[in-house]
Amino acid sequence: xxxxxxxxxxxxxxxxxxxxxxxxxxxxxxxxxxxxxxxxxxxxxxxxxxxxxxxxxxxxxxxxxxxxxxxxxxxxxxxxxxxxxxxxxxxxxxxxxxxxxxxxxxxxxxxxxxxxxxxxxxxxxxxxxxxxxxxxxxxxxxxxxxxxxxxxxxxxxxxxxxxxxxxxxxxxxxxxxxxxxxxxxxxxxxxxxxxxxxxxxxxxxxxxxxxxxxxxxxxxxxxxxxxxxxxxxxxxxxxxxxxxxxxxxxxxxxxxxxxxxxxxxxxxxxxxxxxxxxxxxxxxxxxxxxxxxxxxxxxxxxxxxxx
Amino acid sequence: xxxxxxxxxxxxxxxxxxxxxxxxxxxxxxxxxxxxxxxxxxxxxxxxxxxxxxxxxxxxxxxxxxxxxxxxxxxxxxxxxxxxxxxxxxxxxxxxxxxxxxxxxxxxxxxxxxxxxxxxxxxxxxxxxxxxxxxxxxxxxxxxxxxxxxxxxxxxxxxxxxxxxxxxxxxxxxxxxxxxxxxxxxxxxxxxxxxxxxxxxxxxxxxxxxxxxxxxxxxxxxxxxxxxxxxxxxxxxxxxxxxxxxxxxxxxxxxxxxxxxxxxxxxxxxxxxxxxxxxxxxxxxxxxxxxxxxxxxxxxxxxxx
Numbered sequence: 163x164x165x166x167x168x169x170x171x172x173x174x175x176x177x178x179x180x181x182x183x184x185x186x187x188x189x190x191x192x193x194x195x196x197x198x199x200x201x202x203x204x205x206x207x208x209x210x211x212x213x214x215x216x217x218x219x220x221x222x223x224x225x226x227x228x229x230x231x232x233x234x235x236x237x238x239x240x241x242x243x244x245x246x247x248x249x250x251x252x253x254x255x256x257x258x259x260x261x262x263x264x265x266x267x268x269x270x271x272x273x274x275x276x277x278x279x280x281x282x283x284x285x286x287x288x289x290x291x292x293x294x295x296x297x298x299x300x301x302x303x304x305x306x307x308x309x310x311x312x313x314x315x316x317x318x319x320x321x322x323x324x325x326x327x328x329x330x331x332x333x334x335x336x337x338x339x340x341x342x343x344x345x346x347x348x349x350x351x352x353x354x355x356x357x358x359x360x361x362x363x364x365x366x367x368x369x370x371x372x373x374x375x376x377x378x379x380x381x382x383x384x385x386x387x388x389x390x391x392x393x394x395x396x397x398x399x400x401x402x403x404x405x406x407x408x409x410x411x412x413x414x415x416x417x418x419x420x421x422x423x424x425x426x427x428x429x430x431x432x433x434x435x436x437x438x439x440x441x442x443x444x445x446x447x448x449x450x451x452x453x454x455x456x457x458x459x460x461x462x463x464x465x466x467x468x469x
Numbered sequence: 470x471x472x473x474x475x476x477x478x479x480x481x482x483x484x485x486x487x488x489x490x491x492x493x494x495x496x497x498x499x500x501x502x503x504x505x506x507x508x509x510x511x512x513x514x515x516x517x518x519x520x521x522x523x524x525x526x527x528x529x530x531x532x533x534x535x536x537x538x539x540x541x542x543x544x545x546x547x548x549x550x551x552x553x554x555x556x557x558x559x560x561x562x563x564x565x566x567x568x569x570x571x572x573x574x575x576x577x578x579x580x581x582x583x584x585x586x587x588x589x590x591x592x593x594x595x596x597x598x599x600x601x602x603x604x605x606x607x608x609x610x611x612x613x614x615x616x617x618x619x620x621x622x623x624x625x626x627x628x629x630x631x632x633x634x635x636x637x638x639x640x641x642x643x644x645x646x647x648x649x650x651x652x653x654x655x656x657x658x659x660x661x662x663x664x665x666x667x668x669x670x671x672x673x674x675x676x677x678x679x680x681x682x683x684x685x686x687x688x689x690x691x692x693x694x695x696x697x698x699x700x701x702x703x704x705x706x707x708x709x710x711x712x713x714x715x716x717x718x719x720x721x722x723x724x725x726x727x728x729x730x731x732x733x734x735x736x737x738x739x740x741x742x743x744x745x746x747x748x749x750x751x752x753x754x755x756x757x758x759x760x761x762x763x764x765x766x767x768x769x770x771x772x773x774x
Binding site (some may be wrong): 182183184185187188189192194195196197198199200201203205206209216258261262264265266273276278279280281282283285286287288289291295296297299300303304305307308314317337338341342345346348351352364390394397398400401404407419420423427428430432435436439440442443444446447449451 | 470511513514515516518519521523524525526528529532541544545546582586587589590592593594596597598599601602605608609611612614615616617619620621623624625626627641642645646647649650653673678681682685694703705706708710711714719724729730732739742743746749750753756761765768769
């Protein structure tokens with residue numbers, strides 16, 4: 163629907179080329195981006211076929227990293243954990259952010275103040291916020307010592323247990339990122355024409371009905387956008403994991419980016435770490451293609467064609 | 470503060486005024502209709518969320534005025550009996566200010582690079598003819614989803630080959646590059662809204678692309694440019710992975726990495742650690758107070774079509 167609506171007819175006015183910049187204007191930005199982001203993305207795939215300790219020159223080893231990856235139970239576990247974390251993150255964050263965002267799109271004063279407070283966690287770095295939570299979850303001096311028993315962690319050692327540590331990462335990242343998605347949904351909900359709700363109200367639709375019949379379908383593009391950001395975000399929870407659990411207990415919270423860090427920059431086996439990172443690239447590229455295809459970003463491209 | 474926030478959030482959304490009604494007549498009707506009716510459960514939910522968001526922030530700030538022993542004895546929820554500024558003094562007497570200065574420098578240079586490059590790219594994407602500029606835009610769209618973790622190993626290789634390892638530039642270059650996709654997206658959105666007639670009248674006057682950019686596009690995209698500036702500054706200020714892997718010496722240390730180090734240094738002194746956390750957020754919070762409208766509009770623009 164959005165695609166059809168935005169595919170405007172080709173503009174007829176204006177002489178071609180007059181007062182228009184040449185493509186050379188975009189080259190500094192494009193080359194810079196290609197050099198530091200796109201080329202490395204290709205390069206990481208190549209490094210995955212090498213052995214490199216980070217100091218000398220990478221030496222070609224063919225498939226050995228890949229066959230090792232194929233047999234490595236820790237890698238399997240990391241991929242599985244990343245997958246579970248991503249799915250749970252989506253299931254946890256999306257409904258909350260959606261409801262909060264739609265609510266915050268209303269126009270009373272209290273909502274304004276509240277949504278400004280909701281926004282605050284976005285200002286801190288993952289490191290800063292993870293440190294706050296680390297101290298709150300400290301079994302000796304933290305808040306968890308008081309409320310742990312209620313969560314069936316009598317000793318308060320939430321981060322010391324496999325499920326507790328995983329749950330803590332899920333919760334802390336949600337705490338940090340739900341505000342961002344709330345804002346995105348708030349923007350989306352604000353753009354829904356109020357006349358749709360007025361019409362529905364005249365037809366006697368209740369608020370719950372209106373939510374499912376109008377708000378949700380109208381937010382379709384927003385949901386896709388937010389989901390993509392969320393999924394790519396879930397692949398980058400590295401900082402939080404490093405500070406909260408260091409991948410532990412054992413390897414129970416070693417997700418793919420942390421595994422890459424461990425192999426690459428602690429064990430200095432950057433060839434193997436590149437193979438692990440390639441998995442991230444493949445997932446991210448797939449998500450990116452979906453992004454361009456499914457969201458309004460594709461529509462933006464066609465708007466451009468019509469200019 | 471409340472009034473400004475009120476102003477920020479309560480501006481009516483674009484184009485949703487009900488036609489054929491004076492504002493005075495329509496306002497009470499809108500209150501009775503539409504979304505506001507399912508307020509109660511949602512309002513309750515948002516209050517619960519307020520607690521979830523606010524409690525850690527309260528603990529964070531309260532702890533910084535607490536002595537170490539007071540924190541251990543009374544627990545994190547207690548208000549400090551004898552509020553003290555000793556934690557602040559202690560953190561500021563460490564290397565904190567040098568980390569802060571490094572971070573400020575990295576942030577300023579990053580924001581400058583990002584603004585310069587994304588303005589020219591955005592201008593070209595919106596105005597240039599032909600397939601190449603479209604391809605360039607597509608590259609940036611695809612780049613949106615590249616997580617920096619996935620490419621940090623080749624970036625490390627490139628930086629060492631350029632002999633930039635352990636310099637601030639090693640952090641600046643990739644950090645700026647990873648801010649570009651969102652920035653280009655925001656600016657393309659802003660610049661597309663500039664009236665075609667304005668371009669044409671400038672073209673009739675024989676203006677060069679440089680003049681069009683400086684006298685028309687930049688002034689009219691000021692809001693988009695501020696958004697890009699604030700977002701890229703926030704990104705650079707909070708960056709952790711590139712500083713962690715691309716710098717080493719203490720003189721090139723950035724704030725986030727410094728915080729990570731304090732975990733060891735202040736191991737048994739949670740109030741001092743949390744004070745460092747607060748001090749690391751304060752500068753960005755001040756920027757937020759001045760630029761919150763830009764930041765929020767920019768972030769909302771990501772999903773609001």
